[in-house]
Amino acid sequence: xxxxxxxxxxxxxxxxxxxxxxxxxxxxxxxxxxxxxxxxxxxxxxxxxxxxxxxxxxxxxxxxxxxxxxxxxxxxxxxxxxxxxxxxxxxxxxxxxxxxxxxxxxxxxxxxxxxxxxxxxxxxxxxxxxxxxxxxxxxxxxxxxxxxxxxxxxxxxxxxxxxxxxxxxxxxxxxxxxxxxxxxxxxxxxxxxxxxxxxxxxxxxxxxxx
Amino acid sequence: xxxxxxxxxxxxxxxxxxxxxxxxxxxxxxxxxxxxxxxxxxxxxxxxxxxxxxxxxxxxxxxxxxxxxxxxxxxxxxxxxxxxxxxxxxxxxxxxxxxxxxxxxxxxxxxxxxxxxxxxxxxxxxxxxxxxxxxxxxxxxxxxxxxxxxxxxxxxxxxxxxxxxxxxxxxxxxxxxxxxxxxxxxxxxxxxxxxxxxxxxxxxxxxxxxxxxx
Numbered sequence: 129x130x131x132x133x134x135x136x137x138x139x140x141x142x143x144x145x146x147x148x149x150x151x152x153x154x155x156x157x158x159x160x161x162x163x164x165x166x167x168x169x170x171x172x173x174x175x176x177x178x179x180x181x182x183x184x185x186x187x188x189x190x191x192x193x194x195x196x197x198x199x200x201x202x203x204x205x206x207x208x209x210x211x212x213x214x215x216x217x218x219x220x221x222x223x224x225x226x227x228x229x230x231x232x233x234x235x236x237x238x239x240x241x242x243x244x245x246x247x248x249x250x251x252x253x254x255x256x257x258x259x260x261x262x263x264x265x266x267x268x269x270x271x272x273x274x275x276x277x278x279x280x281x282x283x284x285x286x287x288x289x290x291x292x293x294x295x296x297x298x299x300x301x302x303x304x305x306x307x308x309x310x311x312x313x314x315x316x317x318x319x320x321x322x323x324x325x326x327x328x329x330x331x332x333x334x335x336x337x338x
Numbered sequence: 339x340x341x342x343x344x345x346x347x348x349x350x351x352x353x354x355x356x357x358x359x360x361x362x363x364x365x366x367x368x369x370x371x372x373x374x375x376x377x378x379x380x381x382x383x384x385x386x387x388x389x390x391x392x393x394x395x396x397x398x399x400x401x402x403x404x405x406x407x408x409x410x411x412x413x414x415x416x417x418x419x420x421x422x423x424x425x426x427x428x429x430x431x432x433x434x435x436x437x438x439x440x441x442x443x444x445x446x447x448x449x450x451x452x453x454x455x456x457x458x459x460x461x462x463x464x465x466x467x468x469x470x471x472x473x474x475x476x477x478x479x480x481x482x483x484x485x486x487x488x489x490x491x492x493x494x495x496x497x498x499x500x501x502x503x504x505x506x507x508x509x510x511x512x513x514x515x516x517x518x519x520x521x522x523x524x525x526x527x528x529x530x531x532x533x534x535x536x537x538x539x540x541x542x543x544x545x546x547x548x549x550x551x552x
Binding site for chain 1 (some may be wrong): 364365367368369372373374375376377380381383405412413424458464465466468484491492494500501502506514515516517521522523524525526527529530531534535536537538546
């Protein structure tokens with residue numbers, strides 16, 4: 129009898145451990161978060177008539193070795209994209225912050241390439257959507273900084289508006305190695321979040337064919 | 339690594355920004371660095387007092403069907419008791435309450451625990467409830483300056499509607515017990531992004547429903 133009671137109590141105890149009475153919120157669960165596998169990068173081929181290249185917030189004031197070393201590391205990849213895009217006659221658009229500082233000279237816009245100015249989401253209070261529609265653009269390759277600012281929010285909003293979005297991971301950046309988490313979740317979220325309905329492609333500059 | 343250093347040096351010379359000291363160690367792209375990412379620190383939850391006259395509680399996509407707050411969204415179901423209480427507090431203090439739905443669902447489909455009253459507005463849209471809806475107009479007409487954002491999924495409706503509000507200059511309150519997603523990683527990135535997002539994080543308060551005073 130006593131043994132049976134112990135067994136019942138033990139079983140109840142194990143059950144209680146296995147089935148928490150309520151799910152804890154994310155702050156309580158913070159240490160239990162598992163990092164998912166890195167998303168696979170996918171090759172893509174540009175349609176030079178309907179795809180545009182958007183260069184976001186690549187300005188001398190912040191994209192320098194002192195303030196944002198990881199931004200500096202993306203410059204060669206972005207330069208290559210700009211050269212390839214212009215050689216194919218693609219639409220190139222620049223985005224800046226609201227106060228709009230000087231674009232890095234090495235990535236400077238050519239005559240007639242439009243510049244839009246806004247916060248993280250470059251569609252808010254700008255002509256960006258109109259420019260895209262007027263030019264018949266249906267796909268946008270996005271590069272720039274910050275990954276979790278201008279890139280994440282403009283990519284998201286473009287996908288919500290039905291545009292196809294391509295984000296090369298070597299063209300977006302967090303400030304430095306201490307803030308890599310922001311690049312990680314930006315990459316993961318862009319590749320996986322159901323809200324995009326498969327309209328976002330995560331890739332690498334040398335996997336983009338012109 | 340060597341190639342990268344050479345590129346950096348060339349850029350530094352070309353743009354004349356190099357100080358010549360402490361040149362950065364060149365690293366791989368985020369996919370290559372995936373295993374080296376330091377996990378984030380949890381933001382501190384802050385008590386907050388709101389003025390019910392200028393505050394709206396947003397209850398987003400609380401529809402008891404998948405992929406919204408249905409049987410496969412157990413963590414959404416777990417937020418309902420706290421949201422029911424938060425809704426009762428908001429109503430008792432006369433705060434504005436606004437709902438959203440998506441897809442084929444309407445206001446009448448919202449889960450009973452947090453069901454709308456007759457005059458509560460409901461907007462219908464995908465992740466960003468400001469997109470293709472009257473939400474911004476409704477908030478302006480009611481003189482709303484602060485929104486409390488809750489719903490499923492965290493990195494869908496909550497992330498984008500909260501960000502949309504902050505980018506339009508509204509104060510945003512996000513109770514962590516009012517958001518949910520399938521994976522904890524998704525909830526974590528949402529909370530971190532809202533607390534620290536460039537340009538709008540300063541407008542966002544991350545809290546818990548019982549730390550919100552009307």
